[in-house]
Every structure is written in C-alpha cells, then in structure tokens.
Amino acid sequence: MPPGVRGQELQGIAAVVNDDVISMYDLYARLKAVLSSLEIKDSPEVRRELMPQIIRSLVDERLKLQEAKKEKVSVSKSRIEKAVRFLEKKSGVEEGKFEEYLALKGVDFSTLETQIRTDLTWRELIERRLLPLIDVGKEEIDEVIERMKQNKGEPEHLVAEIFLQVDTPGQEGEIEATAEKLMGYLKEGRSFQQLASQFSHSASAATGGDIGWVLPGDLDEEVEKALSAMGKNQVVGPIRSLTGFHILLLRDKRISGSQGESSLELHQIFLSLPPGASENEIEIVSNRANELRSGVSGCDAMAALTDDSGASLSNDLGTLKLRDLPSNLQEAVKDIEIGKPSEPVVAGGGVMVLMVCSRTEPKSTIPEHNQIADQIEFQRLDLMAQRYLRDLRRSAHIDIRVE
DSSP states (O other), X not given: OOTTOOHHHHTSEEEXXXXXXXXXXXXXXXXXXXXHHHXXXXXXXXXXXXXXXXXXXXXXXXXXXXXXXXXXXXXXXXXHHHHHHHHHHHTTOOTTOHHHXXXXXXXXXXXXXXXXXXXXXXXXXXXXXXXXXXXXXXXXXXXXXXXXXXXXXXXXXXXXXXXXXXXXXXXXXXXXXXXXXXXXXXXXXXXXXXXXXXXXXXXXXXXXXXXXXXXXXXXXXXXXXXXXXXXXXXEEEEEEOSSEEEEEEEEEEEETTOBSXXXXXXXXEEEEOOTXXXXXXXXXXXXXXXXXXXXXXXXXXHHTOBOTTSOBSEEEEEEEEGGGSOHHHHHHHTTOOTTOBXXXXXXXXXXXXXXXXXXEOOBOOOOOHHXXXXXXXXXXXXXXXXXXXXXXXXXXXXXXXXX
C-alpha cells in the first residue's frame, strides 16, 4: 500500500454503488496498480490528482458488473486466464510467474483480475444486448467508399486517443483537470498506451487508445481541426468536443487512397546548356532534344542513342520514388506511358528527356465491404456503450465518501 496509509483506513468505505461497497483497500490497490504501470512515484499530490478518475473507474466497473449480473452475462475463468497469460507474455514474464511478478511490484493480482473480468464481461454484455440493434446497410457502406474516393489524395491519419467523457456540466472542471494532468504525464515521457488503457472511456482503451486510420469526416470537427495541424508522433490535447475531452497521438500519416509510394525505373537523354544560357540557346538545345526523342520507343532504343562520335546520349537513372523527383520532372513522368519519351524539360543545367521503363504503383487502401461494415459497427457500438454506461450512472445511487 502507499506509504502513510494505516490499516484502519484500508477498512473504510470509499464509495457505495447501489448495494455494492468500494472499500478504501480497493481504491488504494487500484492506485498502486496504476502508479506501477505508469512508473509514477507515489505522493500525496499524485493521489489527489489521480483519485477522482480512479474512483470513477471503480464506480463504472461496479455498474458494469451489476448490469451484467442483472442480464445474466458472465465470462468463463478460462477466458480470464487467457487474458492474464497475454499480459504476462506482453510483459516479458516467465509463464506462470505473473502473480509473483506483480507482487514484487507491490500490485495485488486480484485488482488486475477484477479489471480484466470487468472488461471482458462488459464487452460480452454490449455485444449481446446492443450489437443486434445495429444494422449496417449497403447504402452506408457505399457512402463511406464514395467519401474515400472523394478524399483520395488527401491526408489520412493513424490516430490513438485518450477520451474522457463529460456527462454533466458539473463534471467539466474535474475532467478537464484530469486531462491536463494526463498531458503532463505524457510530456514527462509516460506511455500513451498505458494511460489510455487506465483512463480512457472509449472502447479503444482496450487497444491502448488505437483507433486506426481516419479520414476527414470520421471525427468531431474540433478534433479534426487539431489533427490536421499535427506532425507524426506529436501529442495534442486536451481538446473539448461535444461529449468530452480528447488527447490525440498522431502515429503516422499517408495520402488517402494509396498505400506505399509510386516508384519509376527511368532512362534519360541529357543535353547540357552553357552557364547562363539565353532563351535562344535553350530553344536550340530543346529542338535538338526533340529530334532525338522523335520516333524513339522503348528503353532499349533510348539506350542505343549515340552522337556522331559514337558516345552514348542516354543513361540509366535506376529506380526512383516519384516524390523524390523535382516537381517539374514529376509532372513530366507521372502519367506518361511506359516506353514513351517525355517532352523536353529544362532541369539541372541542361535539357532532359525522360522515359519510364517500369512503374510500381501504390496499392489501393479502400477496404473490402465487410471491413467497412465492421468499422461502422465498432464506432456505433462504442457510442451506444458510452450512452448505456452514462444511463447506468444517472439511474444509480452513487455515494462517494472520499475527497
């Protein structure tokens, strides 16, 4: 237990949720688990900052388990053990030694086990009760695909988030203060994934806050506005939306509609220009380049071009990424047919004619219909689950007895 906590204090009541009691021992055990996972040193100040959110998490867990019991939903011991083994392996702990490993860190294994059981039971409950209410139609899927096509070429973001829900205006200050504190921990180098797992109210908490690739229109306007100005691996927040506060991590960026990059195998004809060449000199050399390209078809034919002395007029540039070329050369080759010479381009102190010998195009990132349906289903289920839990809070008798 945290230093300075007396045995008598641990026997006290931290909160009452309907007919269930959350003891001070439950509260301090969870606090210890959170501090251990985030590698944060315990102090009275840290307790004051984290206690409100930890109490909320424990209250929510009780409400979830109470509702699951009412609906006769439970999970098997084997499922819980499987989840424990997963965490054990992820932590690099020898098989069967996880409880001992946690004890050495001062963490009560039953606290983790309760958290795992609650997460699995709640997921089972909402899938049984809410999933049948979700019907994703073909028209919705087609709308998403059309939006993806319209956004092709626009930035697409790989995002993780920590979401703190605000149910009532009275919670605003407390939730915002928690979000600011979490941002402080992130600036100190704490794990985004760990903080999301412990504190986020979104279903993405189960995956360390990861919500995948998002397009314009997928998120709240305020969140998207912040996201558009972010750089890779940057963390921004808290951002207020209609439902709560968001902390964002931009994991990666790409251009919508494609995966990977266009690459080209190029040959060139290059005719030098004299330093400070006049327009007339450029025109003369460009006309010469036009003569050379006339009638040339294929990279073998271009490679065979020689001048009067027999010296080669072309050379192999190898395979280059399209984005690595200067903008005028990108324009010259991006849509040209393979084996056809480009128009002459003034570049690099000369006049250049390029030919694409092969082209590797990026793969399309527009997913299959069933993948889009699953994504819509997950987003809708997450929103419904948040409302479900909010309604449970509002109808419950909750008595918080610690400050």
